[in-house]
Amino acid sequence: MVKRTLDELKTYEAPGHFGMTAMRIHGKEETGAEKFWVGLSTFLPGGGAEYAYEDNPLEKFYYVLEGEMTVTDKEGNRYVIHAGESISFKPFEGRYLKNESNRPAVMLVVINYPDK
Numbered sequence: 001m002v003k004r005t006l007d008e009l010k011t012y013e014a015p016g017h018f019g020m021t022a023m024r025i026h027g028k029e030e031t032g033a034e035k036f037w038v039g040l041s042t043f044l045p046g047g048g049a050e051y052a053y054e055d056n057p058l059e060k061f062y063y064v065l066e067g068e069m070t071v072t073d074k075e076g077n078r079y080v081i082h083a084g085e086s087i088s089f090k091p092f093e094g095r096y097l098k099n100e101s102n103r104p105a106v107m108l109v110v111i112n113y114p115d116k
Helices: none
Strands: 017-026 037-053 058-065 068-072 077-084 086-089 095-098 105-114
Touching: 058 068, 058 077, 068 105, 077 086
Parallel strands: none
Antiparallel strands: 017 037, 037 095, 037 105, 058 086, 058 105, 068 077, 068 095
């Protein structure tokens, strides 16, 4: 069993993201997890992530803790995810993220590790 507190978390650079701070809560290096990792992402107004293409084999789950995030798929469909709501992505499913509000958004992120 591994207990983690917010004070223990360290920030890291998330490739393709802008106007945000990422912190890993749970993962191989942090807790020895082998199947998935969990992160906490805080997006400033206007912050987001560039389009992630369909070549990514990982499943993703986002749960908005505070604020709201707009998610756009490859067809241009937009989904506004508010606090208390979630969205998930199958392997190879692309997405674009942006905080289009004037308030920070905080999101819990869960992503599996690739099969070995």
